[in-house]
Amino acid sequence: MLPLPVLLPLFGAGLALAAGRRPRVQQLISLVVLIAVLVVGVGLALGARNGPVVLDVGNWSAPVGITLVADRLAALMLVISQIVTLGVHAYSIAQNLADEDPDVPIAIYHPTYLVLTAGVSNAFLTGDLFNLYVGFEILLTASFVLITIGGTRTRTRAGTVYVVVSMLSSVVFLIGIALAYAATGTLNIALLAVRFQHIDPSVAGIIQFVLLVAFAIKAAVFPLAAWLPHSYPTAPAPVTAVFAGLLTKVGIYSIIRLEVVLFPNQNVSDLLAVVGVLTMIVGILGAVAQDDIRRLLSYTLVSHIGFLLWGLALGNKAGLAAVIFYAIHHILVQTTLFLLLGLVERHEGSTSMRTLGGLIRTHPMLAGMFMIAGLNLVGIPPFTGFIGKLGLAQASVLNGHWEGYVLLAFGMLTSFLTLYVIVKVWNLAFWQPRGDTATTDTELKGKAITRRQRALRRYMQYADTIADRDTRLLTASRTRRERESSGASKLMYASGWALLGVMFAMTIGAGPLYHYATNAASDQIDARAYVRAVLGDEGRGAGSSNVPTPGARQTEGSSHE
Numbered sequence: 001m002l003p004l005p006v007l008l009p010l011f012g013a014g015l016a017l018a019a020g021r022r023p024r025v026q027q028l029i030s031l032v033v034l035i036a037v038l039v040v041g042v043g044l045a046l047g048a049r050n051g052p053v054v055l056d057v058g059n060w061s062a063p064v065g066i067t068l069v070a071d072r073l074a075a076l077m078l079v080i081s082q083i084v085t086l087g088v089h090a091y092s093i094a095q096n097l098a099d100e101d102p103d104v105p106i107a108i109y110h111p112t113y114l115v116l117t118a119g120v121s122n123a124f125l126t127g128d129l130f131n132l133y134v135g136f137e138i139l140l141t142a143s144f145v146l147i148t149i150g151g152t153r154t155r156t157r158a159g160t161v162y163v164v165v166s167m168l169s170s171v172v173f174l175i176g177i178a179l180a181y182a183a184t185g186t187l188n189i190a191l192l193a194v195r196f197q198h199i200d201p202s203v204a205g206i207i208q209f210v211l212l213v214a215f216a217i218k219a220a221v222f223p224l225a226a227w228l229p230h231s232y233p234t235a236p237a238p239v240t241a242v243f244a245g246l247l248t249k250v251g252i253y254s255i256i257r258l259e260v261v262l263f264p265n266q267n268v269s270d271l272l273a274v275v276g277v278l279t280m281i282v283g284i285l286g287a288v289a290q291d292d293i294r295r296l297l298s299y300t301l302v303s304h305i306g307f308l309l310w311g312l313a314l315g316n317k318a319g320l321a322a323v324i325f326y327a328i329h330h331i332l333v334q335t336t337l338f339l340l341l342g343l344v345e346r347h348e349g350s351t352s353m354r355t356l357g358g359l360i361r362t363h364p365m366l367a368g369m370f371m372i373a374g375l376n377l378v379g380i381p382p383f384t385g386f387i388g389k390l391g392l393a394q395a396s397v398l399n400g401h402w403e404g405y406v407l408l409a410f411g412m413l414t415s416f417l418t419l420y421v422i423v424k425v426w427n428l429a430f431w432q433p434r435g436d437t438a439t440t441d442t443e444l445k446g447k448a449i450t451r452r453q454r455a456l457r458r459y460m461q462y463a464d465t466i467a468d469r470d471t472r473l474l475t476a477s478r479t480r481r482e483r484e485s486s487g488a489s490k491l492m493y494a495s496g497w498a499l500l501g502v503m504f505a506m507t508i509g510a511g512p513l514y515h516y517a518t519n520a521a522s523d524q525i526d527a528r529a530y531v532r533a534v535l536g537d538e539g540r541g542a543g544s545s546n547v548p549t550p551g552a553r554q555t556e557g558s559s560h561e
Helices: 004-018 023-050 072-095 106-125 129-147 153-184 189-198 201-219 228-234 237-262 269-288 293-314 317-348 364-378 384-399 402-431 434-445 451-467 471-475 477-482 487-508 510-525 528-535
Strands: 053-056 067-070
Touching: 004 023, 004 106, 023 053, 023 067, 023 072, 023 106, 023 510, 067 072, 067 106, 067 189, 067 528, 072 106, 072 237, 072 317, 072 487, 072 510, 106 129, 106 237, 129 153, 129 228, 129 237, 153 189, 153 201, 153 228, 189 237, 189 528, 201 237, 228 237, 228 293, 237 293, 237 317, 237 510, 269 293, 269 402, 293 317, 293 384, 293 402, 317 364, 317 384, 317 487, 317 510, 364 384, 364 402, 364 487, 384 402, 384 487, 384 510, 487 510, 510 528
Parallel strands: none
Antiparallel strands: 053 067
8 A cells, every 4th residue: 555645646647647628537547546645644653553564665675675664753754645636636627727727728737736645645755865855856846837727917917936945955965865865774764763873963963954944945944935925826726735844844844853853962942943933933023014814824834833943943853843733733734725825716716915804794605714713723722723822832831941941932823823814814804995005005105195096006006916817717707707606606715614623633532633644753753663664673774683773762751861
């Protein structure tokens, strides 16, 4: 079962591309493949409870060949990623990109989406550092296509920024891979975990720093996150949703492997703490300053990456367990919010709070769905956001050092500011009448503005809107309003409700899920089972007859032994 999450999407992409002239067949192929991969992911998650599931590809034993490994962490990330990709795919089928936007090359949308899924799965399951690079390149190549789909000026400009930043991170990653191979003679993660303990600490520190920079760019960690709010909001709603949910979390997953498995004794807790605080604060302050909901949610995405760094900086099992739980929570919530925002955009033709208003009266169901997801993002009890943040708070107390309490204080501040921005969106876009929000900016300019100046300003705003990503949405708004009650809209709402249902299920089953995350954290901190599963009981390739013991972090209390 282990290679299926990678092979099935690639095979499905080929079939979908061959059926390029038959969009319905493409949709069916993609749907069947994603359901199958989700079933496989659940099976791997259940199997990983008894230890890592390992496959030597081509029967070339590690560390010579490529190894795929599904431990608890990889399997959990795989399952949640497949849930959101399936939900987003159902939403995109309902939106029907071919009918809504004739300029979008629908023949390549579904194959590219499946290739993206294969890249994400490969990144989670790989047991080899170079194959992790390959997984990144697969998903990034697919994301280049998806982020520029339609070829509008705004999307092309944003896609150019995204391509340049991604290429830079890939170059840094390759440099780190070259340094690791030069120092150890291998790129197998299990064997690297052994050999990094026996090389010069300064050399290990350089390799660790280079790889950390590469992963930090991909995870949108401050000060390497400026590209994200300018890139994600320009893509179609399904693309933005899957990007927001998954791509940065692949970077966080890689940082977990790097800091906990590969370099457990190279303590960078202070650096992670500082960067985590800055990521939280800068991200949420950027969200406070926005009047477009897409950009606002993009900044909250950056901000909540800081919460994940918070748990990693604590250096204990409780913190890592909270990080894993909070990561799967945030993947689901952020994806759901962007999909619901796509419904707002479909109904109203805009996501600007200057023009929105009164949605609770015209679309009460959508307003309720957005409020539920928003409260979960904030961390209101009893949702998973609260449980994850409570776990981070407990880990800070267990840490026992001043850094833990500083992180806790800034985490609470960021949570209150997140509440502020969600209430701001709710008030301006959903609760307050449209007329009040439309005139707010004019009133702030003062009474000195003449009627002609107001008219000219409104015209310029309209012209700017026509020039950007909302052109097709605005010109097709009348048609969309007529189709709001159609089966397509119902299916889009059903996709949103399905993700909300998973959110509720995670809340109800938070106990077993958090226990699974805690065991996943234990597997990372004590990597002996991982190393033994990959290298075998004889420790083949490790340089001795027995499996060496990688360094292990302290599971409770202080940052390291």
